[in-house]
Amino acid sequence: MAGDGERNAKGEGGALQGRxxxxxxxxxxxxxxxxxxxxxxxxxxxYDLFIGGRFVPPLSERWRTTIDPSTEESLAExxxxxxxxxxxxxxxAREAWDTSWRDLPGKERAKYVYRIARELQERSREFAVLETxxxxxxxxxxxxxxxxxxxxxxxxxxxxxxxxxxxxxxxRARPLGVAGQIIPWNFPLLMAxxxxxxxxxxxxxxxxxxxxTTPLTALLLAEVLQDVxxxxxxxxxxxxxxxxxxxxxxxxxxxxxxxxxSTEVGKAIQRTVASSGKRLTLELGGKAANIVFDDAPLDQAxxxxxxxxYFNQGHVxxxxxxxxVQESLFEPVVExxxxxxxxxxxxxxxxxNTDIGAINSKQQLEKIEELVASGTEEGAEIYQPECHLxxxxxxxxxxxxxxxxxxxxxxxxxxxxxxxxxLTFRTPEEAVEKANNTPYGLSAGVxxxxxxxxxxxxxxxxxGVVWANTYNRFDPSSPFGGYKESGFGREGGVHGLEPYxxxxxxxxxxxxxx
Ligand code: NAI
Ligand code: MG
Numbered sequence: 291m292a293g294d295g296e297r298n299a300k301g302e303g304g305a306l307q308g309r310x311x312x313x314x315x316x317x318x319x320x321x322x323x324x325x326x327x328x329x330x331x332x333x334x335x336x337y338d339l340f341i342g343g344r345f346v347p348p349l350s351e352r353w354r355t356t357i358d359p360s361t362e363e364s365l366a367e368x369x370x371x372x373x374x375x376x377x378x379x380x381x382x383a384r385e386a387w388d389t390s391w392r393d394l395p396g397k398e399r400a401k402y403v404y405r406i407a408r409e410l411q412e413r414s415r416e417f418a419v420l421e422t423x424x425x426x427x428x429x430x431x432x433x434x435x436x437x438x439x440x441x442x443x444x445x446x447x448x449x450x451x452x453x454x455x456x457x458x459x460x461x462r463a464r465p466l467g468v469a470g471q472i473i474p475w476n477f478p479l480l481m482a483x484x485x486x487x488x489x490x491x492x493x494x495x496x497x498x499x500x501x502x503t504t505p506l507t508a509l510l511l512a513e514v515l516q517d518v519x520x521x522x523x524x525x526x527x528x529x530x531x532x533x534x535x536x537x538x539x540x541x542x543x544x545x546x547x548x549x550x551x552s553t554e555v556g557k558a559i560q561r562t563v564a565s566s567g568k569r570l571t572l573e574l575g576g577k578a579a580n581i582v583f584d585d586a587p588l589d590q591a592x593x594x595x596x597x598x599x600y601f602n603q604g605h606v607x608x609x610x611x612x613x614x615v616q617e618s619l620f621e622p623v624v625e626x627x628x629x630x631x632x633x634x635x636x637x638x639x640x641x642x643n644t645d646i647g648a649i650n651s652k653q654q655l656e657k658i659e660e661l662v663a664s665g666t667e668e669g670a671e672i673y674q675p676e677c678h679l680x681x682x683x684x685x686x687x688x689x690x691x692x693x694x695x696x697x698x699x700x701x702x703x704x705x706x707x708x709x710x711x712x713l714t715f716r717t718p719e720e721a722v723e724k725a726n727n728t729p730y731g732l733s734a735g736v737x738x739x740x741x742x743x744x745x746x747x748x749x750x751x752x753x754g755v756v757w758a759n760t761y762n763r764f765d766p767s768s769p770f771g772g773y774k775e776s777g778f779g780r781e782g783g784v785h786g787l788e789p790y791x792x793x794x795x796x797x798x799x800x801x802x803x804x
Contacts, residue, residue, distance in 0.1 A: 321635065324642040326429045331420045333506065336367040339375055339529065340512035342382040343522025349374045354531070356505055359426040360639050360648035360683040368505045371528035376497070376537040379526040383468040383495040384543050386523030391495050392465050396452035403451060403490050405518035406511075407444035410437065410483075413514070417507055421479055422639045424506040426648030426684070427602055429640050439764055440483035443782075446766035447487035450787055454492070457784055461793040465493030466569065467545035469790060470538040472559075473508075474551045475501035475650050476605040476706075482508050484781050485548050486525060487766075492790035494546070495524045499538050501551075502531040503651045536562075544568060546789065550607075553704075553730075553775050571779025571789045573607065573771060575704040576732035578753065579725035580610030580761060581715075584619045586737035590759065592626045595710070598735060598761040600634060600688050603646055604708040605654070607776075608733035610761055612701060613712045614721055620714050624692060627710075631688045632675040646708055649684040658686050658707035665691050665700035670711070696727055704730070718743065722750045731773030735761045754780075 336353065338345040350372030355364045371379070391399070410417065417440075418432040427436070454463040469489045473481035482498060489496045500508040512527050528534055532555070539547055539562050546569035549559050553574040563570045580598050582591050598610025615623050639647030649655040666672055670691040679685040690710040694701050700711045715721040725734055734753040736744050748756040754772040757763060764770070769785035771777065779789050 321643050323638070325638060325640045326419055326422075326433075326642060328419060328423065328640065330416045331423065333366050333420070333423075337369060337505070337509050337529065339369045339371055339379065340509065340515075340525075340527035341375070341379045341523075342386075342526070343516065343520070345512070348372065349378070354502065356424055356503060358423050358683075359503070359650055360680070362682050362684075365424060366506065368509070368529045370530040371499075371534045371537070372530075373537045376528055376534060376541060377543075379497045379528045380468060380470070380538075380541045380543040382523035382526050383497050386521055387465070387467055387495040390521045391524050392493055394493070396454060396493070399490060399493060400448045400451035402518055402520050403444050403448035403487060406514060406520075407441045407448060409514045409517060410441040410444065414438070414441065417479060417510060419640070420510060421504075421507050422647070425475060425478060425504040426639050426650050428644040428647040430642055430644070431602060431647075436477055436480045439766070440480045443480075443483040443487045443766045447491040447787075450488075450784070451491040451493075454787070454791070457787065458791075458793055460796060462796050463492075463787075464792040464794065466790055466792055467494060468543055469494045469496045469546045469548060470499070470541065470544040471496055471548045472499045472535045472538060472551065473501060475504040476602060476607070478504040479507040479511065481550055482511060484550075484786075488781070488786045489790050490524070492787055494790050497526045497528060497538060497544070499528050499530065499535050502529070505529045539563065546570070548779075548789065549573070553777075556777060569789060571771075571781075572777035573779070573781060574730075574732075574775060574777040575706075576607045576609065576730045576772065576776050577612055577702065577704055577728045578608055578610050578730075578733040578735070579612045579614050579721075579728075579751075580735035581614045581721050581725060581737065581747065582616060582619060582623060583718075583721075583736075583738035583740070583743065584616040585739045586619070587739065587759070588619070588622060588626065591737040592623065592630055594735065594737060594759070594761045595623075595627060596630055596634070599710045600646055600708050601762055603649055603686070605650055605706050606762065608755060608762065608770075609706075610733075610735050611705060611710060612725075612728075613710055614715050614724055615712060616721075617714045617716050620712075624690075624712065627690060628673060628675070631673075631690065634675070634677075634688050636677050636685065636687060637680060646688060649686050649707065652684055654706065655684040655686060658705055658709065661700055661703060661705045661707075662689060662709055665694070665698060665709075665711070668698045668700075670694045670698055670700060696724065702728065718747065722747065726750075726752050729775040732771075732776035733757070
């Protein structure tokens with residue numbers, strides 16, 4: 291360990307053991323620190339629950355600390371909602387639905403949703419800095435991706451609120467009632483937007499449960515909801531861990547559960563919800579194939595591979611974590627990737643030049659370390675660029691594995707970290723077979739100059755989203771969701787409204803049928 295307060299991240303059998311052509315090219319200049327100022331955010335010592343339009347202390351009388359994963363410094367105490375608290379939040383949501391929200395004309399609901407979008411834009415710097423402090427993601431991502439997309443989601447769904455009568459031909463749309471929404475820590479505010487925007491546009495009320503490591507932007511959003519004078523109880527925010535989430539799933543007053551998170555918890559929720567009459571959508575894990583054909587534009591593909599797996603430290607359900615390279619291109623792709631990894635800047639998430647921030651939690655870091663160790667034990671070859679990681683906090687160097695076979699755990703299991711497994715293929719048929727050889731089915735990438743091949747591949751891959759010559763592109767008008775163990779239901783687009791609506795068939799003359 292170096293004595294200068296930094297430790298060397300290079301793993302065993304790492305970078306510099308490669309052939310001379312594979313030695314990492316380091317950036318030939320040093321960057322001056324360029325930290326974004328924290329002054330724009332004001333973090334309170336303690337946060338209560340947001341129920342019925344007000345912050346109220348938890349009946350549970352329990353709080354838990356949220357930390358900055360890049361320093362392990364405590365940021366705030368956040369209420370841990372118990373069974374009774376969750377019940378109160380659901381009651382508040384039900385009352386708001388019965389007394390105001392369900393009967394409010396769509397054009398009036400839209401105004402609130404627009405106001406939320408606009409306030410998010412106005413306060414985007416504050417939100418971005420807070421997101422980065424609480425969760426560890428690079429400020430350039432929270433600033434340029436999470437915040438603009440969160441605002442765009444509210445703008446987009448605001449536009450649907452007064453058009454529900456025309457959106458579903460032959461079906462009449464009615465709001466469902468109370469939605470219970472449980473979100474993860476990888477895109478905290480953006481996932482809150484994905485859940486709340488369509489619910490509000492549809493005329494539902496909501497109880498949102500943020501993830502325990504990243505509750506602060508949802509709580510700042512609660513302040514926005516107060517500012518825009520959203521009727522009390524239309525959105526309630528109950529912070530806490532898995533038990534709080536489970537309590538929300540169990541509540542009889544909830545009409546629909548929307549969950550994004552691990553496949554394991556998703557399956558448990560599905561068992562609980564079965565035969566309760568509650569609607570359910572699940573957006574779970576992934577192990578996406580990013581497939582590079584030998585006619586692909588090489589440099590563009592390398593950037594897409596890097597974006598696909600190292601974006602947000604690889605804490606991305608649709609991350610391109612399995613790279614499938616056509617055999618003849620294997621060496622140049624690996625060589626270029628190794629060189630590119632050496633230029634990625636790992637460190638202070640608030641620094642505007644940082645590419646890879648902190649791993650979200652100690653628990654997640656341990657999961658990544660365990661899976662990476664299994665990769666080496668099972669015989670794959672690890673590569674990490676020379677890179678200095680801060681002494682405190684949770685960090686993992688960008689990593690790639692070659693010599694990976696389909697049976698290796700690193701080729702099968704979701705690592706949810708900055709770790710790429712590289713495999714090869716010879717023919718398009720083999721690429722499809724390998725891409726689909728997974729219990730997941732969320733996303734995939736195809737890199738080729740040939741348009742017909744893109745279509746051929748897209749038709750054969752069991753993945754909810756297929757990106758062609760790009761990766762990790764999002765737009766609120768485009769539906770997102772998976773097959774198989776990646777879950778079901780779609781978010782985004784008109785498809786994302788359906789899970790929040792009761793859609794009844796209408797007869798030709800507008801009357802009801804059956
Ligand atoms: P998780 O599934 O436990 O957490 C996601 C959310 O569910 C959090 O808000 C959590 O408090 C809540 N939750 C936990 N247990 C619950 C229960 N029994 N009932 C209701 N809600 C519950 O995920 P975790 O443990 O944080 O991460 C484990 C792995 O899951 C990751 O390593 C990654 O592979 C995967 N994951 C996938 C995500 C995705 O976007 N698809 C997001 C987060 C994690
Ligand atoms: Mg935190």
